[in-house]
Amino acid sequence: MLTRISLVLPVYNEQAVLPLVLPRLAELVDQLPAPTEVIFVNDGSRDATRAILAEAARQYSWLRVVDFSRNFGQQLAITAGLDLAQGDAVVVMDADLQDPPEVVLQMVEQYQAGYDVVYAQRLERHGETWLKKLTATAFYRLMTTFVNRDLPENVSDFRLMSRPVIDALRHLREQHRFMRGLVTWLGFRQTAVQFVRPARAAGETKYSFIKLTALAWQAVVSFSNWPLRAALPVGGGLAALGVLTTMVAGVMWLNGAGSGLAIIAGLQLLLSGATLTAIGVLGDYLGRMYDEVRGRPLYVVRELINFRPEDVKSAERAVLPANSAAPATLRAVPRDEWRQAS
Numbered sequence: 001m002l003t004r005i006s007l008v009l010p011v012y013n014e015q016a017v018l019p020l021v022l023p024r025l026a027e028l029v030d031q032l033p034a035p036t037e038v039i040f041v042n043d044g045s046r047d048a049t050r051a052i053l054a055e056a057a058r059q060y061s062w063l064r065v066v067d068f069s070r071n072f073g074q075q076l077a078i079t080a081g082l083d084l085a086q087g088d089a090v091v092v093m094d095a096d097l098q099d100p101p102e103v104v105l106q107m108v109e110q111y112q113a114g115y116d117v118v119y120a121q122r123l124e125r126h127g128e129t130w131l132k133k134l135t136a137t138a139f140y141r142l143m144t145t146f147v148n149r150d151l152p153e154n155v156s157d158f159r160l161m162s163r164p165v166i167d168a169l170r171h172l173r174e175q176h177r178f179m180r181g182l183v184t185w186l187g188f189r190q191t192a193v194q195f196v197r198p199a200r201a202a203g204e205t206k207y208s209f210i211k212l213t214a215l216a217w218q219a220v221v222s223f224s225n226w227p228l229r230a231a232l233p234v235g236g237g238l239a240a241l242g243v244l245t246t247m248v249a250g251v252m253w254l255n256g257a258g259s260g261l262a263i264i265a266g267l268q269l270l271l272s273g274a275t276l277t278a279i280g281v282l283g284d285y286l287g288r289m290y291d292e293v294r295g296r297p298l299y300v301v302r303e304l305i306n307f308r309p310e311d312v313k314s315a316e317r318a319v320l321p322a323n324s325a326a327p328a329t330l331r332a333v334p335r336d337e338w339r340q341a342s
C-alpha cells in the first residue's frame, strides 16, 4: 500500500543548486503515484539556503523545512528527516541533482513490486576527478571489508526505504552513525536500480578528501572493533619472535658463539610483544563494552504470525514490526516514546 511518499534531502550551503532542484522536484511530485512531501534538512548552512527554502515553502505546499541550529553533518541531517517523514515509502537523496529525481520513479516501482529497500547503484561517474574515483574505490573496499560484506558497491545514501525499515532504523540511536551500514545491517528485502550519476549541477562538493576519510573511519569504527584489537595479533607475533630470538641467542651464547646483546634484544622483543598483547586484550574487552554501550537492538523481526500481544512483551531490545495486515498478527510493543505516539 502506498498512501504517502516522503523525500528527504540534507542540504549544506546549497544556495547555488536550490533554484535548479526545486522545479525538478515539483515535476517529480506531480509524477509520483501518491501524495508526496519533500523534507529539506538545512544542516546549518551559512549562505542563503535557509532563506531560499523558506521562500519556496510559501510557494509549494509539499515542501517542509527542518532548520538545524548548526552543522551536524549529513548523516544526522538524514536521521532528522527520517524521524519526521510520514510516508509509507521514504526516499533519501542529495540535493545537488547528482541523484536524478527521475530515478525515484523506478524506485517506487520496485517498492510496489514488494521490496523494502531500493538503493540506487551508479554505473559510472561523470565529472569527477581520478582522485575522487580512486578514493571512492578505496572507500568501498574498506567498507565491504570492515563494515558489512553485503554492503553494495557504488551506492550512496540515495535509496528508498519502506515504513517497516524506517521504523526499525529509528531504533538505532547511536551517536556516530553510518546510515548505509545501518540499513544493510537491518536486512529486509533489498534490491537495486541502476543509473548514471551526473556531475554536480552547481556549487561544490562538501566532502573534501579529509572529510571522506573521516566518514570512512567513522564507518569502520562504528561497525568493527578491529582497530581496538589489532594490538593482539601484532603483540602476539612480536612476543613469539622474542621467544625464538632469545632461545637461539641463548643456545649460541652457551656454545660460545653469540653475544649477550642478542639475548637482551630477544628479551626486549618479548617484553614489548607481551605489553602489546595485553593492550590488545584490553582492547577486546573495551570493544565488547562498546558493543553494549551502543545499545543496538539484538535482532530485527520483519513479521510475527500467530502471536498474541502478551506473548511478545518479553522481547527486550528487539525490533518488532509496528503493525501487520493479517488479523493473526499483532502490534509491536512500543518501547520508546516516539513509537507510543503512532
Ligand code: UDP
Pocket: 009, 010, 011, 012, 013, 014, 043, 071, 072, 073, 074, 077, 093, 094, 095, 096, 098, 204, 205, 206, 207
Ligand atoms: N551535506 C549536508 N551536510 C554536510 C555535508 C553535506 O547536509 O555537512 C549534504 C549536501 O548539501 C548534499 C549532500 O549532503 O545535499 C551530499 O553532499 P555532496 O554533494 O557535497 O557530496 P558528494 O556528492 O560530493 O560526495
Ligand code: MG
Pocket: 094, 096, 098, 200, 205
Ligand atoms: Mg554531490
